[in-house]
Amino acid sequence: MSSTVRLSTDPFDPAEALRQFAAGVPQAGGIVSFLGQVREGGGVEALELRHYAPLTLPAMEALAARVRERWSLDGLLVIHRSGTMQPGEPIVLVAAAARHRRDAFAAADFAMDHLKSESWFWKREKVAGEWRWIEPRPQDIEDLARWA
Amino acid sequence: MSSTVRLSTDPFDPAEALRQFAAGVPQAGGIVSFLGQVREGGGVEALELRHYAPLTLPAMEALAARVRERWSLDGLLVIHRSGTMQPGEPIVLVAAAARHRRDAFAAADFAMDHLKSESWFWKREKVAGEWRWIEPRPQDIEDLARWA
Amino acid sequence: MALELVFLGRLEDLAGSSGRAVPFAPSLAAVIAALEPDLSAAVKEPRIRYAVNGTLVQGDVELREGDEVAFLPPVSGG
């Protein structure tokens, strides 16, 4: 079981991260990944994620442990950016490798729903030169309820 | 809407394919991908997929059209190998890019279930030097029933 | 050459090759009847599907000179 959880304050290359992850799980038949990136368009000029070091990475690691416990995986990868990002830049990459496709899909989906709604990140967006903090979205709470 | 459907008789590089796909959908917030690769271990020395040219690619394109119609996507990528593959080699890559995470997950999941069970590919495996044809798996039929 | 036959999946092993040319026969049923007995029986199994010139057909159909007839066992996925 290969497991990597990373909180990155610098830009990362999701394609290269996935290549390395896939190379490390040759026994897995399938790998499901989710890549979240800063959307271009819609007027957002930049996005900033702040984290609180004593909580953020430990909680990501605890989430990864729950995912590994709930599904039978060959590997799990979680990389989350913190800091200021430009449109098009990657924010988060989750990948789950499993013998069975369904496990990989469910694990990646669960990990993303929980990262989005429960992780210790605070987000602000720069629109028309002004930074504003983003409140939690009701959709994220609904997504979470699917797993109860 | 970026849409690519490819039947490849040569090995392909899934990380590079994903990088190009992601670069082409900067307006999408999320990209879900599924990578299927030939499993190492279990005694399979090689895997061969045969296709029937007049049916296989047209049916993949028809499936992609159904996926694009059913979900609101910014992009869809389907690459499927045909020919002989070694353990560790990629077989199939599906990626769906969408504004909303749920759409991307569902579209990639649906596309894989239908590729696995309905696509015009015939598979054989080489075990202990002997090739044997693989019959359809009941699991694939069950997976398909989820979407009815 | 009058008709081209294509055998997919395990039918290829039974036929001994992935394709062959056969003398013209006026219908799919006539083509199947002219195959060696074990192959003929195998392609008549209910799960086998047929395509003529790349188009799936149901039941018996008439054929023309030069048609390609494909015998398609259940697919086994990617």
Add this chain to the structure above:
Amino acid sequence: MALELVFLGRLEDLAGSSGRAVPFAPSLAAVIAALEPDLSAAVKEPRIRYAVNGTLVQGDVELREGDEVAFLPPVSGG
């Protein structure tokens, strides 16, 4: 320096910085009472959570010299 306060998310804008040192106060409630009125009101909202030295706490807690107190508004995801 006696206590270190950390403000996350929109509380940072209200506090004017992401952190500050304040004189020692014996409890979380005493720290909050000593903040400027608008910030004090904001950190008392029910959805604000608190951590002392990186550990979440519930309700009022006693503090010691050098403790780090973090004020955590609802998270807004990645």
